[in-house]
Amino acid sequence: MIFTLVLLQSCNRPSYSLYDLEGVWKTEEGPLFYEQWQLLSDSSLAGKGFTLKGNDSLILETMRLSIKEGNWVYEAKASGQNDGQSIAFRLQDQSGDSWIFENLAHDYPNRIIYSFENDSTLKARTENTAGNKVQDFHFKRLKP
Numbered sequence: 471m472i473f474t475l476v477l478l479q480s481c482n483r484p485s486y487s488l489y490d491l492e493g494v495w496k497t498e499e500g501p502l503f504y505e506q507w508q509l510l511s512d513s514s515l516a517g518k519g520f521t522l523k524g525n526d527s528l529i530l531e532t533m534r535l536s537i538k539e540g541n542w543v544y545e546a547k548a549s550g551q552n553d554g555q556s557i558a559f560r561l562q563d564q565s566g567d568s569w570i571f572e573n574l575a576h577d578y579p580n581r582i583i584y585s586f587e588n589d590s591t592l593k594a595r596t597e598n599t600a601g602n603k604v605q606d607f608h609f610k611r612l613k614p
Contacts, residue, residue: 486567486586488535488542491515495592495609503530503607505594513537544571544582578603 491507492515507517517533531548534556542561547554559571559582568585579596586592592609 486589488515488569488584490586490589491517491535491584491592493614494612496612498608498610500607504612505533505609507533507535542569542571546582574599579605 489509491505492509493507495505495507497503502521503519504521505517505519507515510516514534514536517535518529519531519533520527520529522528529549531546533547534545536543536545542564544559544561545556546559547556557573557576559573559576561569562572562581563570567587568583571582572580574580578598580599581595581597583595583597584592585595590611592611594607594609595604597604
């Protein structure tokens with residue numbers, strides 16, 4: 471009986487893809503931060519991370535998710551860092567509704583992790599390989 475209930479619950483649970491990032495997301499706690507993702511093609515999304523200063527948007531980073539050589543790559547260009555160059559993180563693991571992107575050669579972060587909790591809640595995490603420098607972001611979808 472319990473096995474049947476668990477099986478039914480798992481069958482009813484929606485499965486998410488990286489395309490479900492499309493839309494505007496706002497942090498629920500901590501510093502105010504937004505991510506906005508736009509679908510560009512069947513193999514590419516463009517994003518930006520920003521905050522608000524008065525009525526103005528202050529872009530902190532631009533991001534791109536794209537399929538290269540058959541694998542997803544997350545590229546981030548942070549304002550005022552890395553001489554204006556994008557840093558690439560290759561998809562290392564995807565399980566359930568979580569994606570782990572890594573670049574072990576980068577100083578920080580080495581990993582960027584996205585996990586859907588449901589269709590309106592997203593968790594993002596940046597961390598180093600030692601696991602002692604972790605930053606979590608809990609987002610709510612504002613609009614698709």
